[in-house]
Amino acid sequence: MFFSLSLGCSSEDTGPSSTSDAGPRVRGGTVILAMGQEPETLMPYAHRSDASSLVLGFLFRMLAETNADFGTYTPDLARSWEWSDDRKSLTMFLRDDVKWSDGMPMTADDIVFTWQVASSDEVGWGARHWKKTVRKCVRVDAHTVRFEFDEVFPDQFRFAKEGFVLPSHLLKDVPQAQWASSDFGKSPIGTGPFRLESWVEGQRIILVPNEHYHVPEQPYLDRVVIEFIADPAVRVQQLRAGLVDFVADLDAREAAEIREAWEAGTSDVRLVATRGRLYDYIGYNQRDPLFESARVREALTR
Numbered sequence: 001m002f003f004s005l006s007l008g009c010s011s012e013d014t015g016p017s018s019t020s021d022a023g024p025r026v027r028g029g030t031v032i033l034a035m036g037q038e039p040e041t042l043m044p045y046a047h048r049s050d051a052s053s054l055v056l057g058f059l060f061r062m063l064a065e066t067n068a069d070f071g072t073y074t075p076d077l078a079r080s081w082e083w084s085d086d087r088k089s090l091t092m093f094l095r096d097d098v099k100w101s102d103g104m105p106m107t108a109d110d111i112v113f114t115w116q117v118a119s120s121d122e123v124g125w126g127a128r129h130w131k132k133t134v135r136k137c138v139r140v141d142a143h144t145v146r147f148e149f150d151e152v153f154p155d156q157f158r159f160a161k162e163g164f165v166l167p168s169h170l171l172k173d174v175p176q177a178q179w180a181s182s183d184f185g186k187s188p189i190g191t192g193p194f195r196l197e198s199w200v201e202g203q204r205i206i207l208v209p210n211e212h213y214h215v216p217e218q219p220y221l222d223r224v225v226i227e228f229i230a231d232p233a234v235r236v237q238q239l240r241a242g243l244v245d246f247v248a249d250l251d252a253r254e255a256a257e258i259r260e261a262w263e264a265g266t267s268d269v270r271l272v273a274t275r276g277r278l279y280d281y282i283g284y285n286q287r288d289p290l291f292e293s294a295r296v297r298e299a300l301t302r
Contacts, residue, residue: 030223034235034244038202038228043185044164045118045125054248058207058224059101059190060164063092063111064157068275073157077106077165077191087152090160094143099212100167101195108139113168115147122176130159165191193219203228240269 039052044060047053063078075081078092098106117123119131133156138146147160167189174182188196193215194207207224227244229235236254238244250258250271261267282301284291291297 025220027220028222030225031221031246032225032227032244033246033248034227034229034238035248036230036232036235041180041185042188042196043180043182044166045123046180046185055205055226056164058194059188059192059196061191062164063161073161088149090147090157091140092145094145095214096143098191098214100189100191101210101212102189103212104167104169106165106191107142108145110165110168111145112137112139113172114163114166117166117176118163120176123179127162130162133159194224240267
């Protein structure tokens with residue numbers, strides 16, 4: 001996936017600025033992000049779009065974060081964990097200083113509730129089969145949970161920790177069959193570094209720091225503004241003009257043009273490529289005579 005950003009953040013007083021290189025972290029300022037699609041909801045496990053996932057990542061946290069090597073993990077809402085000798089039981093020890101953005105403490109009840117929602121067929125999360133590999137999630141005490149498995153397999157930890165943790169005190173009475181239509185999707189409460197300040201449909205979402213965030217002195221930014229700009233050409237034009245700081249989705253041609261301009265020193269807009277587990281592809285039905293020729297398939301793909 002390709003991302004592009006204009007180096008430097010915007011300020012309420014001066015507007016977007018740019019520098020030739022990233023310097024030390026500075027507190028304050030606003031980042032303006034442009035997306036081609038508006039989130040359909042901010043209700044975890046009911047969302048289907050990348051737009052929703054991106055915004056939810058500012059508002060919610062997981063038990064642990066996946067590192068860049070995709071094989072190791074850094075504690076987040078869980079401070080540590082340990083396996084049983086037979087590797088069929090994973091015990092997670094939660095931080096005791098985490099609060100929801102409404103000020104209520106996070107507890108093991110939230111973890112158990114999240115597993116129940118994430119594995120529910122009624123809720124219908126696309127990755128619920130991951131959670132179904134967990135036989136049960138048990139509350140040990142207020143800040144300890146245990147995930148129990150029937151068998152040992154490589155992705156046990158990832159499947160247990162994956163997914164945004166939910167506030168059971170706000171959502172436990174929401175029928176799972178009505179999960180996607182809950183008002184929570186328009187006014188979410190999370191444990192992430194930001195909280196939702198406003199959402200003007202068809203225009204923008206504004207996020208501000210969560211004063212209850214458990215990581216000291218973070219976040220650094222005063223605001224994150226997410227503008228919905230459907231036309232990809234307009235998104236890139238605004239990026240190059242310094243009207244937005246970050247564009248989250250580029251096609252291959254736009255990405256190549258931005259990289260070439262950066263390397264030539266004619267633009268301060270930088271392309272950043274990120275690794276991920278997902279991929280896109282085009283699959284042709286080769287039993288159809290139209291697609292029998294490899295040259296035809298190559299021409300259509302390019």
